Amino acid sequence: MTQILDGKATSLAIEAELTEAVNARLERGLKRPHLAAVLVGENPASRAYVGHKVKACARVGFESTLVEKPETISQEELLQVVRDLNANADIDGFIVQLPLPDHIDDQVVLEAVHPAKDVDGFHPVNAGKMALDLPCFLPATPMGIMSLLHRAGIDTQGKHAVILGRSSIVGTPMALLLRRNGAPGNCTVTVCHSRTKDLAEHTRRADILVAAIGRAHFVTADMVKEGAVVIDVGINRIPDASRKSGARLTGDVDYEAVAPKCSWITPVPGGVGPMTIASLMQNTLQACTNAEA
Numbered sequence: 001m002t003q004i005l006d007g008k009a010t011s012l013a014i015e016a017e018l019t020e021a022v023n024a025r026l027e028r029g030l031k032r033p034h035l036a037a038v039l040v041g042e043n044p045a046s047r048a049y050v051g052h053k054v055k056a057c058a059r060v061g062f063e064s065t066l067v068e069k070p071e072t073i074s075q076e077e078l079l080q081v082v083r084d085l086n087a088n089a090d091i092d093g094f095i096v097q098l099p100l101p102d103h104i105d106d107q108v109v110l111e112a113v114h115p116a117k118d119v120d121g122f123h124p125v126n127a128g129k130m131a132l133d134l135p136c137f138l139p140a141t142p143m144g145i146m147s148l149l150h151r152a153g154i155d156t157q158g159k160h161a162v163i164l165g166r167s168s169i170v171g172t173p174m175a176l177l178l179r180r181n182g183a184p185g186n187c188t189v190t191v192c193h194s195r196t197k198d199l200a201e202h203t204r205r206a207d208i209l210v211a212a213i214g215r216a217h218f219v220t221a222d223m224v225k226e227g228a229v230v231i232d233v234g235i236n237r238i239p240d241a242s243r244k245s246g247a248r249l250t251g252d253v254d255y256e257a258v259a260p261k262c263s264w265i266t267p268v269p270g271g272v273g274p275m276t277i278a279s280l281m282q283n284t285l286q287a288c289t290n291a292e293a
Contacts, residue, residue: 002259002260002261002262002263002264002265003152003263003264003265004264004265004266004267005148005152005229005231005264005265005266005267005271006267006270006271007144007148007266007267007270007271007272007273007274007275008270008274010147010148010151010152010274010275010278011144011274011275011277011278012274013151014147014275014278014281014282015056015059015060015278015281018060018061018278018281018282018285019059019060019061021285022060022061022062022285023061025288026061030292031090031288032061032062032063033062033063033092033284033285033287033288034062034063034064034065034090034091034092034093034284034288035053035057035062035063035064035065035091035092035093035094035095035119035280035281035284036064036065036066036067036085036088036091036093036094036095037050037053037054037064037065037066037067037094037095037096037097038067038069038078038081038082038085038094038095038096038097039066039067039068039069039097040068040069040070040071040073040078040096040097040100040101040104041069041070041071041100041101042071043099046097046098046099049097050066050097052277053095053277053280054066056277056278056280056281057281060281062281062284062285065091067081067085069081071101073101073104074103075103075104075105075108075109078096078100078104078109079108079109079112082096082109082112082113083112085113085117086112086113086114086117089291091117092117092119092284092287092288092291093117093118093119093137093283093284093287093288094113094117094119095119095120095280096109096110096113096120110122110123111123111124115136115137116287116290116291117287118137119137119140119280119283119284119287120137120139120140120280120283121136121137121138121139121140121143121173121283122139122168122169126138127168127173130173130176130177131176133180133181137283137286137287138173138177138279138283139168139169139170139173140276140277140279140280140283141169141170141233141272141275141276141279142170142173142174142177143177143279143282143283144272144274144275144276144278144279145174145210145231145233145272145275146177146178146184147275147278147279148231148266148271148272148275149184149208149229150183150184152264154184154208154229154264156178156183156184156185156186156187156208157183157185157186158186158187158188159187159188159207159208160187160188160189160190160205160206160207160208161174161175161178161179161187161188161189161190161206161207161208161209161210162189162190162191162192162202162203162205162206162208162209162210163175163178163189163190163191163192163210163212164192164193164199164203164209164210164211164212164213164218164219164252165192165193165210165211165212165213165214165233166191166193167212170210170212170233171191171193171210171212172191174210174212175189175191178208187207187208190202190205190206199223200222200223203219203223203224204222204223204224204225205225206224206225206228207225207227207228207229208228208229208231209224209228209229209230209231210231210233211230211231211232211233211234211251211252211253212233212234212252213234213252214234214236214252215234215236215252216234216236216238216250216251216252217250217251217252217253217254218234218252218253218254219232219252219253219254219258220254220257220258221254221257221258221260221261224258224261224262225261226261227261227262227263228261228262228263229262229263229264229265230253230258230262230264230265230266231265231266231271231272232251232252232253232255232265232266232267232268232271232272233251233252233272234250234251234252234253234268235249235251235268235269235273236249236250236251236252237249238250249268249269250268251266251267251268251271253265253268255267255268
């Protein structure tokens with residue numbers, strides 16, 4: 001029988017733990033954690049994502065600051081915003097919401113964020129520490145997936161994990177985390193991408209399949225073996241005339257067809273998305289704690 005990996009319920013449990021931790025900090029006379037977000041331009045999806053993060057801060061008792069800049073901002077002006085946030089002792093961590101306008105080099109901006117405030121886990125210092133299994137800020141989406149597996153009690157030891165996608169935000173860190181000596185972890189990992197031949201042959205061998213390829217309904221039932229754990233990272237907007245907005249969100253997995261074959265599966269929405277935000281909150285609390293050490 002298929003079980004649902006409920007990211008919404010799990011994220012609420014994490015938020016309850018964070019709220020308790022914040023209250024305990026305040027009782028000891030310590031500062032309230034403070035997360036800032038930099039939003040450039042008017043991208044509707046980016047604005048929605050940042051809005052979710054601001055609301056999550058309010059729910060757990062964090063302070064939040066939204067820094068909004070026009071799409072016409074120069075790269076140097078944006079780098080100065082980052083430098084100012086780095087220097088602001090009251091800001092424990094901050095994110096620069098991607099994507100940025102075409103005239104700005106995302107990587108240059110991300111590398112300007114101080115690693116101690118890089119709660120998105122995108123800085124090369126944090127990426128390098130993750131690869132070496134050293135304490136660091138993990139990228140929020142892979143961190144959330146690992147939490148979801150752990151809290152559901154899913155045994156990953158010795159399992160074959162197949163990851164669709166090799167991005168630095170999801171695919172690559174997922175491969176590193178799942179092969180770690182830990183629980184969850186200790187998987188044998190295969191990373192597939194756009195140049196992989198006989199893709200379905202790889203996915204059909206997966207005990208754990210992580211789909212992060214950015215193509216709606218890409219994973220079909222014939223690509224999944226019976227009893228697999230399927231993690232759908234995709235968030236794709238597709239036309240739907242029955243919806244008021246004219247569109248709906250769906251994942252990289254053909255959920256209706258694939259779910260009956262799975263032991264566990266994440267829905268979209270309500271699976272990985274809420275866990276990403278919960279993990280960002282956990283990183284912010286850790287950043288605040290680290291600053292006091």
